[in-house]
Amino acid sequence: MTDVLSSREDTHELLRFATAGSVDDGKSTLIGRLLFDSKSLFDDQWDAVEAVSAGRGDEYTDLALLTDGLRSEREQGITIDVAYRYFSTPERKFIIADTPGHIQYTRNMVTGASTADLALILVDARKGLVEQSRRHAFLCSLLRVPHMVLCVNKMDLVDYDEAVFKQIENEFKAFATKLEVPDLTVIPISALKGDNVVNRSENMPWFQGPSLLHHLEKVHIASDRNLVDVRFPVQHVIRPHSSDNHDYRGYAGQIASGVMKPGDEVMVLPSGFTSRIASIETADGPLDEAFPPLSVTVRLEDELDVSRGDMLCRPGNQPRVSQDIEAMVCWMDEARPLRLRGKYAIKHTTSDARAVVKDVQYQLDVNTLHRDESASELKLNEIGRVTLRTTKPLLCDDYRRNRATGGFIIIDESDNRTVGAGIIV
């Protein structure tokens, strides 16, 4: 095949990043600026926002309109739900999640951050850190977004003053020591004017670091994946029921972590039976090895009873098998709080279970990280540590070790809404 078609061999890395920070700190404007200055916008998209901005009588074209696409977002001038945008440079392909800063929509920020490799935390240079900046930084660390960039924005409004920048940088670093932030970079920017977004700023000669885009292109993400612990949650059993494939039985799923090869000894959980991998198949043919995030079909040498929700692992490296779950929970339901002895449905890997809240150990104040142990419920946007008892064992790891087997969602069984996010500790 010709060059343009060899896209399967083109191993451009994919970086997913999400914005975070308080309302009006300039997240959407920054994304607009990034798209505009990297020439990733189409002419008709630009013409459309120019027309809307001009029609409203804006002094300049509002870059936030590029992601704030809903009618109510434009009426209110705020972001309500995550917008996803895509762009690429010769270095990388990017998926952006532009999330809302307003506290009422924290669950939408959590949605965007849950799959991110990197979070951009924006702070308005005039205001410094506010409660919502701390809440979002805390949520990003709880979700273990591996890389964080603090963007001190609106530097144009503080005369590009280094002292203002340093003060916010120090304050944030002091807060971050109480969180787990594996990799932090701090950049002074003006999303509106473009300083240090794509191009290095001439207004801040005192800043020696890279522009934001340069950092996004270079930050090392290859070792963020877990290639050690083999975890293969069985998603679907493939049985063709046709004469050519009479005895075919394959376990379809996406590899959550680790590397699998034909011939490897594997254990099926929760049953505990062992077998060997006969083959790892895809519609394009068998593979010599498979690793995240490939979707494959695994066949075993022995006829075992394996179904959706089971997990394949190595006998010497197993997840926990437990019905008593300790987790940090972020509550996302405005109608009803999470309550002691409340019963919910949960979804964890490919497994569905029911759970009862046995204990609410504490609720966390995101500003001070103080633990309120008298709490017996979690209201909308509150975060706390709870103990759950599940109707069947979960095959899980600590979230810090494995994002794929350590997270679960909580579902209200009366109306099927997703009401909480759980992180196993």
Add this chain to the structure above:
Amino acid sequence: MSDYRISHIAALEAEAIFIFREVAATCQRPVLLFSGGKDSIVMLHLAQKAFAPAPVPFPVMHVDTGQNFAEVIDYRDRRVAETGVQLIVASVQDAIDRGMVTEPPDGTRNRIQTPVLLEAAEKYQFDALFGGARRDEEKARAKERVFSFRDDFGQWDPKNQRPELWNLYNGRVHPGEQIRVFPLSNWTELDVWRYIGSESIPLPEVYFASEREVVDRGGMLYAVNEFIQPREGETVFKETVRYRTVGDANLTAGVRSEARTIEEIIAEVESTRITERGATRGDDKTSEAAMEDRKREGYF
């Protein structure tokens, strides 16, 4: 592959296959919306790969406005025969004849597809409908979840979407409600074309450039066909065009192009300055929030 890296196209394929399998394993009656357009063609291809060597475990449905490009309908029927999937046709013409919907005076049937789609979903009790929409297409779509909840009336409420964390998709619904599932959410137009190229997926002829008789309407080139007849004062002229999207034959405009192969199309898409909907869709021009409004009503 020795350093355990895959291309972003391979990652998008793995994600889409995961989504197909998740729906098949957790929903009662899924259906794939299949129009014969490139996004739905890619979806059907991915569905086949997700369940191989077993057949695709759900039917496909075409909400047929009766205003199609003939080549596209031929292609649809050929693909359906090759894959052996069951095809359900929900006919807009039939709904007009029954008095269920009224044809708008301008003859465009885009908007009246919605009640026909919802009626069919109810009739067959579909609880999960796969759509080929991509977030890069349009600003309201950029906001939508992969598993997007629709109430009893098929309505989308963009201000109250279910949170969607990691790849833990919540497909639970009560009878009468549905989930719209978008396996191509994270694909761009260029990703779709590159994938079609690398997988050698055949496409209807309308996607490739050829000389057609066209009329110019507001800067858009519409091919003269059964549904597009020159109006007074319009001149018909010959132009080499191809289609970047394929919607109704009376609403979809072609773009000037010499691209006669997938490689040439990819090269063009790589350097284009206009989005595909901006370049080709008369139906999106009505207002700034046209798509959001249609989606709220239950559109694809």
